[in-house]
Amino acid sequence: MRDYYSITELTREFGISTRTLRFYEDEGLIKPVRRGRTRLYRPSDRHLVRQILRGRSIGFSIAEIREIIEVYKAPPGEIGQLKLMLSRISEKQQDLRQKRRDLEDTLEELSRAEEACVERLAELGVTT
Amino acid sequence: MRDYYSITELTREFGISTRTLRFYEDEGLIKPVRRGRTRLYRPSDRHLVRQILRGRSIGFSIAEIREIIEVYKAPPGEIGQLKLMLSRISEKQQDLRQKRRDLEDTLEELSRAEEACVERLAELGVTT
DNA sequence: CGAGAAATTGACTTTTACGTAAGAACCGTG
DNA sequence: CACGGTTCTTACGTAAAAGTCAATTTCTCG
Numbered sequence: 584m585r586d587y588y589s590i591t592e593l594t595r596e597f598g599i600s601t602r603t604l605r606f607y608e609d610e611g612l613i614k615p616v617r618r619g620r621t622r623l624y625r626p627s628d629r630h631l632v633r634q635i636l637r638g639r640s641i642g643f644s645i646a647e648i649r650e651i652i653e654v655y656k657a658p659p660g661e662i663g664q665l666k667l668m669l670s671r672i673s674e675k676q677q678d679l680r681q682k683r684r685d686l687e688d689t690l691e692e693l694s695r696a697e698e699a700c701v702e703r704l705a706e707l708g709v710t711t
Numbered sequence: 712m713r714d715y716y717s718i719t720e721l722t723r724e725f726g727i728s729t730r731t732l733r734f735y736e737d738e739g740l741i742k743p744v745r746r747g748r749t750r751l752y753r754p755s756d757r758h759l760v761r762q763i764l765r766g767r768s769i770g771f772s773i774a775e776i777r778e779i780i781e782v783y784k785a786p787p788g789e790i791g792q793l794k795l796m797l798s799r800i801s802e803k804q805q806d807l808r809q810k811r812r813d814l815e816d817t818l819e820e821l822s823r824a825e826e827a828c829v830e831r832l833a834e835l836g837v838t839t
Numbered sequence: 840c841g842a843g844a845a846a847t848t849g850a851c852t853t854t855t856a857c858g859t860a861a862g863a864a865c866c867g868t869g
Numbered sequence: 870c871a872c873g874g875t876t877c878t879t880a881c882g883t884a885a886a887a888g889t890c891a892a893t894t895t896c897t898c899g
Contacts, residue, residue, distance in 0.1 A: 589845085589846090590845090590846075591845070591846085600887080600888075601846080601847095602886095602887060602888065602889085603886085603887065603888095605847090605848090606886070606887060610886095619894095619895075620846075620847055620848090620894080620895080621845090621846060621847080621895080621896090622846085622847090634817070634820065637813040637814075637816055637817050638813075638817060639770075639886095640770060640809070640810055640813045641769060641770050641810050641813050641814050641817065642767075642768060642769050642770025642771075643770075644885075644886090645885075645886075646885090651817070651821070654821065654824050655820060655824055657827075658824075658827050658828045658831045660831075662832065662835055662837055665828050665831055665832050665835075665837075666832075668824075668828050669825065669828050669829070669832075669839075672821050672824055672825045672828070673825075675821055676818065676821055676822075676825075679814055679817060679818050679821070680818075681768070682768055682769050682814060683811070683814055683818075685765040685766075685768045685769050686765075686769050686807055686810060686811055686814065688765055689762070689765050689766060689769065689779070689807060690804065690807050690808075690811075692762065692783060693779075693782065693800055693803055693804055693807070694804075696782050696783055696786075696796075696800055697797065697800045697801075697804075699785075699786050700786045700793050700796050700797050700800070701797070703786045703788075703793055704790065704793050704794075704797075707790055707793075709790055709793075711797075717875085717876090718875085718876075719875070719876090728857080728858075729875095729876080730856095730857060730858065730859085731856085731857065731858095733877090733878095734856070734857060738856095747864095747865080747877095748864080748865085748876075748877055748878085749865085749875085749876060749877075750876085750877090767856095772855075772856090773855075773856070774855095
């Protein structure tokens with residue numbers, strides 16, 4: 584396990600630009616440490632980036648990703664805070680389950696389209 | 712099964728604005744028929760809208776949704792075209808499977824966060 | 840030590856996906 | 870026929886998420 588990653592190492596690993604990483608930092612999503620002015624990304628930062636990109640991939644906005652990141656953080660000490668956190672988590676889970684349904688439905692439609700193509704090809708005497 | 716839906720009927724059903732529906736039309740995603748200048752949405756248009764919104768929900772851009780819609784269309788008659796279509800479908804399926812992995816991973820992280828909260832509450836003597 | 844590579848900040852620009860507002864047409868109803 | 874409601878087109882506005890460019894600075898290594 585590496586101690587630190589440079590900004591370009593992460594851009595290469597994740598296929599994003601330095602601008603994107605700095606943008607996420609401006610938005611308060613990640614906080615790499617500094618040596619002088621240079622950013623050093625810890626494994627935890629790297630992991631966070633991965634999570635951010637996953638969120639982005641499934642259509643969450645930066646604001647929503649920020650909310651999700653909030654709940655990834657260590658649970659707070661106070662009971663009220665903990666319960667609030669639980670309800671936020673539950674909200675996000677519902678969002679994700681809805682997205683999952685939408686995704687499965689889309690996959691099904693694609694399968695239907697696929698089958699129609701295969702059948703049409705069979706009619707034309709082509710074996711797939 | 713209704714013959715036609717008005718634009719506001721669809722906006723209410725899907726919770727979107729008229730602007731959004733006209734925008735999708737400008738983008739060539741839907742083509743409702745007209746009576747005079749007024750748009751009339753057929754059941755097939757309505758179904759397409761549903762698909763568009765599903766695509767949007769899971770983070771596809773208009774351009775990507777357009778591509779997906781292309782493959783929903785009736786399969787073409789020519790063999791080369793059919794094979795091309797099959798390969799496009801397969802591409803989209805892979806995109807979606809990646810998104811599904813991202814989604815499942817995010818759901819798992821949320822579950823972990825949830826458990827941490829529940830445990831912390833238990834330590835504090837709170838029964839969830 | 841000097842040159843090139845890599846990193847920084849800051850400012851301006853672009854793309855996407857609509858929002859919003861203006862002005863006009865159409866349609867049924869009292 | 871005047872009205873309120875719905876719809877239309879056209880056009881400008883905008884927030885989000887970066888892209889791009891310029892001017893510096895800092896590392897590194899031959």
